[in-house]
Amino acid sequence: MIRVAVLGSTGSIGRSALEVIGRHLDRFEVVALVANRSSEDLAVQVRSFKPAKAVLCDDTADSPGGTAGTVWGSGWQALLDVVADPEVDVVVNALVGAAGLEPTLCALEAGHRLALANKESLVAGGQLVVEAAREGGGEIVPIDSEHSAILQCCEGHSSAEVHRVVLTASGGPFRGRTLDDLWHVGPEEALRHPTWDMGAKITIDSATLANKALEVIEAHHLYGLGYDAIDAVIHPQSVIHSFVEFVDGSVLAQLGFPNMELPILYALSYPDRINDAALRTYDPVAASPLTFEEIDHGAFPLFGLGVEAGRRGGCAPAAYNAGNEIAVQAFLEGRVRFPEMADVVNKSLEEVGSDVVRDVKDVFAADHAARDVALEVVRRLSEARAGATS
Ligand SMILES: NC(=O)c1ccc[n+]([C@@H]2O[C@H](COP(=O)([O-])OP(=O)(O)OC[C@H]3O[C@@H](n4cnc5c(N)ncnc54)[C@H](OP(=O)(O)O)[C@@H]3O)[C@@H](O)[C@H]2O)c1
Known part of the structure; x- marks a missing residue:
């Protein structure tokens, strides 16, 4: 049994991770669940998965009852104790924002597999995160669909064989709008993502394309690629998750309908693949046409600013x-x-x-x-x- 701790279990990725694990309880065991302050939602998950530990990071949040068999902790140190616990094999980091950096470092220093959704920790911590993995013996396996796609395409190849990667971006709800149009859009419209159902922060990042810049920096650290070897292209259907161009000119891509459960399952099972009938839905006719566009840097300057920050x-x-x-x-x-x-x-x-x-x-x-x-x-x-x- 692979023992899994899910940080951010009440969020979009955390809930998807529990869906996936719930279908494979013969392989995975949830040993710890962590949220910030959604105590009732966490208690429902605790009753269902019966982990040894549950943590609410916000120590002012009320602890719920009716969860016998689970030890409840509260506060940031309780989260770090869960992450460092030798009884854990895989830490799913699905926290949001740079708050995820300390748990990322801690998981890698403890030698765990880090199934990483929290891209902000790799962006902010960069080289320190890579070094923590090297020194602690931990391993980063990305949950971001674009980086999972790169990992899948590169299986069996050395980094010297990779010439370039191209990340795809849906373009978000404002694809095709001009900068002038964008003065008049509000949060409600920005939160209506055309292809992915995600938490609020990443949904806004997708609308501004800051998310794609964060992902370029993430790819740089995960795969040791220079910034000239990482491109991004708009692909409104979100079916192709990334392209990898090899030195001989051959290009591999990984495809799938937009559903985060697939890269989550791969991050948990890597390098194996697990039979999951719930995810076998690909239909090339339903997916077509697949189209691609350049990024509009004038309307979405946060993309270029982020890549520039990465280069600096x-x-x-x-x-x-x-x-x-x-x-x-x-x-x-x-x-x-x-x-x-x-x-x-x-x-x-x-x-x-x-x-x-x-x-x-x-x-x-x-x-x-x-x-x-x-x-x-x-x-x-x-x-x-x-x-x-x-
Ligand atoms: N959603 C996606 O499809 C997707 C795809 C690729 C990558 N990602 C990345 O995955 C990460 C999570 O995204 P999400 O969309 O799942 O976010 P979300 O729905 O907002 O969920 C965030 C989770 O983290 C917890 N949390 C937030 N701040 C915390 C803090 N300071 N301390 C402890 N717990 C905290 C929340 O707990 P409460 O419920 O108690 O507030 C919640 O469980 C982000 O880095 C995002 O970029 C997401």
């Missing part, structure tokens, strides 16, 4: 990510408009992005400083907006 390295990706987290929250709260998210992130990068990374404290310092800069830009923009409407 050091603290720049952490600053980009932190500024973006603040910008997304501010947009969801109606405090900034859609195109202004790029201004918030740009300022964070300008002020914080040149710092060097010696250890994880530098990353946390850059993350905090970038959040402060971003919050100040948000405050100024929302005050200017309030002044203009009064």
Whole structure:
């Protein structure tokens, strides 16, 4: 039995992971579940999977009753204790944001397999995460569908045989809109993703294409590819998840209808494949036509800004990510408009992005400083907006 801890079990990826595990209880055992403060949802999962441990990170959240046999913990240290537990084989990190960095490092230092959905931790921590895996003996297996596709296409090939990867992006709900149009879109419209059903933060990141920039940086660290060897293309159907072009010119792609359960299952079973009738749905006729477009950099500047942050390295990706987290929250709260998210992130990068990374404290310092800069830009923009409407 493979013993699995799911961090962020009440979220979109966490719930999908439990769906997958629930169909394969002959192979996987849920030993720990972690959420932030959704205590009732977590209690329902605990009754169903009966893990040894359950944790609510927010220590002000109420602990539910009626879950005999499970030890409840609360607070951040309780989460880290679950991650470091030698009784765990695989940690699914489905937390959202750079808050996932410490658990990512901890899981890898403990020598576990890290089934990684929380791309922000790899973006912010970059080389430190890769080193933690090397030194601790842990292994990162991506859950992001694009990176899972690359892993699947590269099976049996050395990195020297890979010439280039091309990540696909759906283009989000605003594909085809101009920058001018985007001044008039609100959170409700931005949250209506055309092909994927996901948590709020990644859905907004998909609408701005910041998500694709985070994924370019993620691919750089996961596969050791230079930025010139990582491209992205709009593919509205979200059926092809990535292309891998090999040095002989041959191109492999991995296909499947948009459903995160497939890459989650692969991250748990890798390098094996497990029979799962619930996921065998591919129909080439229903999937057609498959189309591709260039990214519109004018309308979606957060893509280029993010890739540039990746190229700069050091603290720049952490600053980009932190500024973006603040910008997304501010947009969801109606405090900034859609195109202004790029201004918030740009300022964070300008002020914080040149710092060097010696250890994880530098990353946390850059993350905090970038959040402060971003919050100040948000405050100024929302005050200017309030002044203009009064
Ligand atoms: N959704 C997708 O299809 C998808 C696809 C690819 C990659 N990803 C990546 O997967 C990650 C999770 O995305 P999601 O869409 O599943 O997010 P989500 O639906 O918002 O769920 C986030 C989960 O993390 C918990 N959480 C949030 N902040 C936390 C904190 N500070 N401490 C402890 N727990 C915290 C939440 O607990 P509460 O419920 O208690 O708040 C919830 O269980 C993100 O990094 C995203 O980019 C998602």
